[in-house]
Amino acid sequence: MTHTTLNQAAHHAANETANAGRRRFLKAAAAAGAATAAPLLCGNALAASHLSGRHMVHTTWGGVYRDAQIAAYCDPFSAATGAEVIQGGPMNAAKLSAMLESGKPIWDVVDVVDVQLAVDSRKGYFEKIDPTVVDVNEVEPEYVHDYGVANIVWSYNIGYNTDAFPTGRHPRSWADVFNVAKFPGKRTLRDRVFPTLEHALLADGVAMESLYPLDVDRAFAKLDTIKDDLILWKSNSESQQLFGDGVVGCGLILNGRGYDSHQKGAPVNIEWNQNIRSVDYYVIPKGAANADVAMQFMNYVTKPENQARMANRLAYAPTNLDAFEMIEEAVKPWLSTHPDNASRGILIDIDYWRDNLEPLAKRWTEWKLS
Amino acid sequence: MPSTVTRDRRALLVIPATALLLVAFVYPVFWLLLRSVSDPVWGAHNYATALGEVIYLKVLWNTVAISGATTVFCLLFGYPMAYTMVHAGPAAKRILIYIVLIPFWTSILVRTFAWLVLLQPKGLINDMLLGIGLIAEPLELIYNRTGVLIGMVQILLPFMVFPLFSVLSRIDDGYMKAAANLGAPPLPAFFRVYLPLSLPGVLTGCMLVFIISLGYFITPALLGGRRDIMVAQLIQEQIDLFGNWGLSAALAMILLAGTALIFTVTYKVFGVKPDIRA
Incomplete structure (x- = not known):
């Protein structure tokens, strides 16, 4: 089974409803010999391994910001799902726009600034966020966008x-x-x-x-x-x-x-x-090969415990305010979505x-x- | 005399370089040219914008003016440097070469940031001058044209010094001795004998520095003032913010055409080829 057909199979599976689809995908993947049955670790029977054998390319800005995202999101997401997260960066707007124009993006998840999201999503450059995979109910409404998932404020x-x-x-x-x-x-x-x-x-x-x-x-x-x-x-x-x-x-x-x-x-x-x-959003370039994995990654990013990890590391603010319960007291006053600060801007x-x-x-x- | 077969075989040696040039230079330039007349629609409108609107003309002029000034200063500092290197003893020569080379091996970004720290109002240079009482107020050495030129001249100096060094080392000392023997005082001898002989090196150095300056980006952005915008900065902004490849390509083609023009004119006017052996 070629890589492409595996991706197609996975994509297909992910579009179907929750567990049945996942199970079928796992079976298909295992049957193809591309994935081995990993040990099932936690309550949600498939959570620890349902993406094993899959990967996605994560691209973001450089330096400490990238390190923090890897520690807060990429590594724990890998551990939780079995998907491999490859770092594709550094983010470069010209490179992204050339990639989007060609229609064959090699990046699956990209960190863009809000104004760019607004400009480029109108050009049809990004995949629409799938509400059946990405749960944005806990995210503050002003940070919810049809074509991106807010990563930090x-x-x-x-x-x-x-x-x-x-x-x-x-x-x-x-x-x-x-x-x-x-x-x-x-x-x-x-x-x-x-x-x-x-x-x-x-x-x-x-x-x-x-x-x-x-x-x-x-x-x-x-x-x-x-x-x-x-x-x-x-x-x-x-x-x-x-x-x-x-x-x-x-x-x-x-x-x-x-x-x-x-x-x-x-x-x-x-x-x-x-x-x-202002907000940094994660987006999925239109036509990304691993869009389904990326979509699950997006869902992972909306969770308070993951956003709290990011805030504790780099003082960038969460969009899911439940995260504040897990953020260190010393960091809170520096965060833009802290109610005292948000109300003044x-x-x-x-x-x-x-x-x-x-x-x-x-x-x-x-x-x-x- | 080599046989035809060997000569043919030798011709094979240029294939890798030609292939590289085709892929890495001819194709992108052609692609840019195409984009400049086809994006977003076919026509010369991108050129009309780039050459018709005041801001682009101002920025193009800035680019030429900054590059020109950088070239002149590099020549003024580089010529005596190269001359000294050629006439120094072997040990001193080696040290001088390293002095020119070592900064050349350091990242441009790092060097530009170093200049930020050195040149600022409370930086090392102003502190020193204030300390010894040479000045009463900090000099404005940065966030203006002065800052841009200091940074660019320092970074581009090796591109002037090495072609000059290469040409000057091939000038036979006998010429100057002959001039002196025939009664020429040192200065006229230099201007009528030595300088003309060194002209190929001067041209190569100037051409290199000028052409590289035209595309400069980081240094003017960080060390310059509000007005010191060069073309590369506009191109970056057009692509980064708007994905405007058409206008960016037109600006790049104008730079390329300008460079080719300068090259041709220099060649025709001076009648000397820049020394490509350098």
Whole structure:
């Protein structure tokens, strides 16, 4: 039996109802000699081995984030199901889009940022999430998407150098960050149009709830006011360096990076007021060979104990709030979906950005060149 | 004289290289060309955008200006360096070669981050200058064009030094002695005898540095200011965010055409071929 036909058999089996289908698949696979009957370990008779002999390719961003996902999701998923998880990364948007265009993706599960999910899912690039396999009932509704399963939530926060502005006398709002007279020195924003326009509008007094649709002209006019005091960061490590070395006194940092700097003893802290939440989703590229395994992996990711492992390791927030019961106390205040933090911010509107990203990204470049 | 058979056999030696070029260069370039006129629809609209809209023209100009300045500085620093290497004793020569080579073996990203740390307002260089009282305020060495040039010149210097070194080591010292013998003071002798002889090396070095600069990405992104956007950054953004292969391909083709043009003009104007043996 060739690999392809085995995949087809498995795919077929997975589409049928629960246990009967699984049992039939196991039989088919065992009969084909591709899988041996593994010992049945736990209450759910097939859980420990029903995917043995199968594999999927998991692709994500680099560094500690990848390590954490392997430890929190990939390895335990392998142990629980018998499926082998191969690391295919690192994630590269250009590579993914070339793969999607060709229609023969070699990645089965890919970590993408929410705005990209919104842009690419409209192009029909991803498999639709199968609600009979992926149980999203426990996931907060604002993180449920037809074409992706939320993996972590993080946020764009106001960050500051505590040598320049000790906590308590630090910038507490985007209006403060844009106020060069009150908080002198250089400030930093990310070199991306989103959600920089949101920050400018918040600074100009627009309420969080009434940000969208964005008043673009007003946002750029506000950005003009700090043009000469602004350093734009391109990579997260760069942002940590800018804050840590005191090159900037305040500005934008992602909560996880603020946490990392803080943990390492750098004079960096973050403010939760007016934070903007954003989500990394797992998606399955259309036509992925092991989409059925990937779908079960997605289901695994929604479970609180697995999300808690991720949070404890890297301070990225769960979408299934039951996870908080298993998260260490010291980590909780750093998490974007913690009720105290979430209530002080908003979720980025990915549909707005899906519809407006291209012209606004161009205008952002224009603004930078002016 | 080799027989026809041996010569034919020798021709076989170029097959691997030709095959590699076909697969790794000709095919992708052709593919890009195709995409630039076919994505999302057939026509020259991607070129009209790239050459008609102010932001793309500004960025193309930035790219040429930064690459040009990098080349000039590399030549100014690289020529004396190569000259010293050629005329140094064997031990000193080896040390100098390693001084040029070792940074060359380090990752560009690492070197760029190192410059971030060195050049920032509270960085090593500013601290030192402030400490010895040479300056009262930190110099703005980074997040502007100065930062881009410092980083790029340091990274690209070996591409200038080694072609120059190779050409200069083949210039017979006798020429300069003859010039001196005939009454030429050192400077005129250098400009009328030595410099023209070294021109192939200068051209090769400049061409290499300029062409590599055109595609630079990381260094201007990290060390530059808001305005220091080069074409490669725009291409990356167009593909990463929008999967816009058409416009990206057009921008890449314009760079390629520009490079070919510069190559041809240099060849015609100077009438010297860059020294490919370097």
